[in-house]
Amino acid sequence: MSLKTKIDLAYEEFKQRERKTKKQVFITQLFMLFTFLGLWEIASNKTLIDPLLFSSPSKILNLFYVKIMDGSLITHSVVTFGETIASFVIATILGTVVAAVLWWTPFVSKVSDPYLVVLNAMPKVALGPILIVALGPGYLSIIAMGVLISVIITTLVVYSAFHETNDNYIKVIQTFGGNKKQVFNEVVFPSAIPTIISTLKVNVGLSWVGIIVGEFLVSKQGLGYLIIYGFQVFNFTLVLLSLLVIAVMATIMYTGVGMLENLLRKRQS
Amino acid sequence: MAFLTVDQLTHAYFSTDSATMALQDISLEVQEGEFVSFLGPSGCGKTTLLSLIAGLFQPVIGTISIRNEPVKQAYDQIGYMFQQDYLLPWKTIEANILLGLKIQGNLNDMSKAMTFELLDHMNLGDTNKKYPHELSGGMRQRIALVRTLATNPQLLLLDEPFSALDHQTKLKLENLVFTTLKEHQKTALLVTHDIGEAIAMSDRVIVFSANPGRIKSEYTIPEHLAKMEPFDVRNHEDFKDIFQMIWEELNELEDED
Numbered sequence: 338m339s340l341k342t343k344i345d346l347a348y349e350e351f352k353q354r355e356r357k358t359k360k361q362v363f364i365t366q367l368f369m370l371f372t373f374l375g376l377w378e379i380a381s382n383k384t385l386i387d388p389l390l391f392s393s394p395s396k397i398l399n400l401f402y403v404k405i406m407d408g409s410l411i412t413h414s415v416v417t418f419g420e421t422i423a424s425f426v427i428a429t430i431l432g433t434v435v436a437a438v439l440w441w442t443p444f445v446s447k448v449s450d451p452y453l454v455v456l457n458a459m460p461k462v463a464l465g466p467i468l469i470v471a472l473g474p475g476y477l478s479i480i481a482m483g484v485l486i487s488v489i490i491t492t493l494v495v496y497s498a499f500h501e502t503n504d505n506y507i508k509v510i511q512t513f514g515g516n517k518k519q520v521f522n523e524v525v526f527p528s529a530i531p532t533i534i535s536t537l538k539v540n541v542g543l544s545w546v547g548i549i550v551g552e553f554l555v556s557k558q559g560l561g562y563l564i565i566y567g568f569q570v571f572n573f574t575l576v577l578l579s580l581l582v583i584a585v586m587a588t589i590m591y592t593g594v595g596m597l598e599n600l601l602r603k604r605q606s
Numbered sequence: 607m608a609f610l611t612v613d614q615l616t617h618a619y620f621s622t623d624s625a626t627m628a629l630q631d632i633s634l635e636v637q638e639g640e641f642v643s644f645l646g647p648s649g650c651g652k653t654t655l656l657s658l659i660a661g662l663f664q665p666v667i668g669t670i671s672i673r674n675e676p677v678k679q680a681y682d683q684i685g686y687m688f689q690q691d692y693l694l695p696w697k698t699i700e701a702n703i704l705l706g707l708k709i710q711g712n713l714n715d716m717s718k719a720m721t722f723e724l725l726d727h728m729n730l731g732d733t734n735k736k737y738p739h740e741l742s743g744g745m746r747q748r749i750a751l752v753r754t755l756a757t758n759p760q761l762l763l764l765d766e767p768f769s770a771l772d773h774q775t776k777l778k779l780e781n782l783v784f785t786t787l788k789e790h791q792k793t794a795l796l797v798t799h800d801i802g803e804a805i806a807m808s809d810r811v812i813v814f815s816a817n818p819g820r821i822k823s824e825y826t827i828p829e830h831l832a833k834m835e836p837f838d839v840r841n842h843e844d845f846k847d848i849f850q851m852i853w854e855e856l857n858e859l860e861d862e863d
C-alpha cells in the first residue's frame with residue numbers, strides 16, 4: 338500500500354469518527370430535551386409540582402394552538418419583534434455615528450468622556466418611567482428604552498475601535514496626501530467593522546431586555562405585556578409560552594447576526 | 607539647485623510630562639536621481655526625518671524644500687515605503703495598489719493601466735483579485751512598492767523596507783528596488799541600520815548619531831560601486847574596506863554613549 342492511500346484511509350477514518358461524535362452529541366441533546374419535557378409533564382400531572390405555577394408542556398402546547406388560531410400570538414410576537422429590530426438597528430447606527438463624531442473631534446470626545454462613563458454605569462431601565470412621560474405610553478417609549486440600553490455601550494466600544502486603528506495604516510493614507518475624511522473612509526471605518534459587527538451581537542441581547550422591560554411598563558401589546566398580564570391573572574401557562582416564543586425569536590436574531598458576521602469575515606479577512 | 611534641501615532642522619516630540627529631542631540641526635542636500643542612505647542606531651531620529659520630509663507633521667525649527675517648494679504641498683512628489691507592507695487587509699491587491707491614485711483623484715484608465723503594468727513587471731500580475739493575507743511577506747512588500755510607485759512620485763522615502771524580510775528575500779528585493787528606481791530615475795532616501803545594505807544601494811551614506819539625532823559623518827560611495835546592482839556590490843572586493851570604515855565609525859558612536 339502506498340503512503341498516499343494510507344493517509345487517505347486514515348483521513349477517512351478520522352472523518353468517520355468526527356461524524357459519529359457529532360451524531361452522538363445531537364442524540365444526547367434530543368434525549369435530554371424529551372426527558373425534561375416528559376418529567377415535567379408527569380410531575381405536573383401527578384401534582385409533584387404545583388401545576389398552577391409550573392404549568393405543563395401539554396398545556397403550553399394547547400395554549401399555543403389556541404393563541405395561534407385566534408391570531409393574537411402572532412400579533413403580539415410581530416409587535417415585539419418589530420420593536421426589537423427597530424431598537425437594535427437604531428442603537429447600532431446611532432452609536433456608530435456618535436462614535437464617528439467623537440473620533441472626528443477630539444475636543445468633544447475629551448469633554449464628553451465623564452458623561453459617557455456616568456451614562457454607561459447608570460442602569461438605563463431606571464429611566465423607563467421618565468421615557469413614558471416624555472414620549473407617551475406607546476411604541477416610541479418602548480423602542481427608546483431598547484435604544485437607550487444599548488446605545489451608550491455601542492458608542493464606547495466603536496469609538497475605542499476607531500481610536501485604536503493602527504497608526505501605520507493612517508500614515509499610508511496621509512503620505513498620499515489623504516485628508517481626514519479619506520483617512521476615516523479608507524482606514525478607520527473599515528478596520529472597525531469587525532468590532533461593529535460584534536456590538537451587533539451584544540445589542541441583540543440588550544435590545545430584547547429593553548423592549549421587554551418597556552412592554553412591562555407600557556402594558557399594551559407584545560410578549561412583555563403577555564408576561565405581565567399572565568402574571569397578574571395568575572396564568573403561568575401564558576407566561577411560559579411567551580418566554581418560549583421570546584427564546585426562539587432571540588435565537589433566530591442572534592443566529593442571523595452571526596451569519597452576517599461570517600459573511601463579512603469571509604469577505605474581509 | 608538641489609532636488610531636496612533640508613535646512614537646520616530640529617525636531618522634538620512633546621508630551622505633558624516631557625519633551626524628547628529627536629533631531630538636532632540637520633542640514634543636507636540631495637541631488638535629483640541620487641540614492642542616499644541614512645545609517646544609524648535605532649532611536650536616532652531616522653523615521654522622524656523621513657516623516658518630516660513626507661510632510662506628515664511640521665518640524666519645530668527649520669525648513670524642508672523640494673525644488674524650493676515647502677514640503678507641506680509636496681505629497682504628490684513623495685512616495686513612502688514602511689518597514690512592513692501595511693497593505694490594507696480588507697482590500698484586494700488591485701484596490702491596494704490603486705489607493706494612492708484614488709486618494710489623489712488621479713484614477714483613470716491610463717493611470718490604472720500603468721499601475722497594472724508595474725504589477726506585471728514585478729511578476730505579480732495574477733495577484734490582482736487576491737487579498738494581502740494570501741501572499742508571502744516578500745510578495746506583499748513588492749506590492750507595497752507598486753502602491754508607492756503608482757502615483758509616480760519623484761522622491762522615494764524608504765524606511766527600513768527590507769528589515770522584516772528573511773535574508774534571501776531581502777537581497778532579491780534590494781536588487782529589484784534598486785533597478786526599478788534607477789530605471790524610472792527616482793531620487794531615493796533609504797533608512798537602514800544594515801551597513802552592507804547602505805553601501806550596496808547608495809551613492810552616498812550619511813551616518814547619524816543618537817540622543818539627539820545628528821549627522822555624524824558622510825561617505826560617498828565610489829562611482830563604480832554606486833552604479834552596480836546591490837548584490838554585486840556586496841561581492842565586490844572594495845566593499846569590505848568601506849564596510850570596515852563605517853563599522854569602526856559606528857562602534858566609536860556606541861562607545862561615546
Ligand SMILES: Nc1ncnc2c1ncn2[C@@H]1O[C@H](COP(=O)(O)OP(=O)(O)O)[C@@H](O)[C@H]1O
Nearest residue numbers: 619626627628647648649650651652653654655
Ligand atoms: N510619536 C512620538 N512621540 C514621542 N517620541 C517619539 C515619537 N516618535 C519617536 N519618538 C522618539 O524620538 C526619537 C527618534 O525616534 P525615531 O525617529 O523613530 O528613530 P529611528 O527611526 O532612528 O529609530 C526616539 O527617542 C523616540 O523615542
Ligand SMILES: [Mg+2]
Nearest residue numbers: 652653654765
Ligand atoms: Mg525607525
